[in-house]
Amino acid sequence: MSLQSADMRRLIVEAGLAAVNHGLYREAWAIHSALPTLIPDANDRRAIEVVMLIGLGRIGSAARLLEQAPAQHAKLLSPLLAPPVVTPFTHLKSHIKRNPDGS
Numbered sequence: 001m002s003l004q005s006a007d008m009r010r011l012i013v014e015a016g017l018a019a020v021n022h023g024l025y026r027e028a029w030a031i032h033s034a035l036p037t038l039i040p041d042a043n044d045r046r047a048i049e050v051v052m053l054i055g056l057g058r059i060g061s062a063a064r065l066l067e068q069a070p071a072q073h074a075k076l077l078s079p080l081l082a083p084p085v086v087t088p089f090t091h092l093k094s095h096i097k098r099n100p101d102g103s
Contacts, residue, residue: 009038013048020055028056047073054080 016031018024031038032052039045046069053062063081066074 013038016052017048017055020052025056028052032056043070043073047077050077051080 012031012034016028016035019028019031032049035045035049035052039048046065050062050066050069050073053059053065059081066077066081069077
């Protein structure tokens with residue numbers, strides 16, 4: 001594969017991640033299904049697939065896939081599976097009044 005095709009594949013994968021982020025789920029799933037063609041390295045592909053699955057709401061599938069990942073990838077990506085941290089003051093943010101000037 002040529003360098004140009006590698007750059008093109010990388011751009012398509014990035015577009016897939018952006019599609020997940022922007023709620024373009026049909027497009028994200030289309031790119032997700034092409035990942036085996038786009039990312040030849042199985043470990044790299046698995047990492048991208050885990051991130052996409054998390055963004056697509058498939059946490060269980062992502063967790064099962066992450067179990068097969070190398071330790072380095074699992075350590076890096078496993079925090080994404082955890083629920084958001086709620087601090088004691090999180091619920092107060094919506095009740096804080098701001099001055100008209102935004103301060």
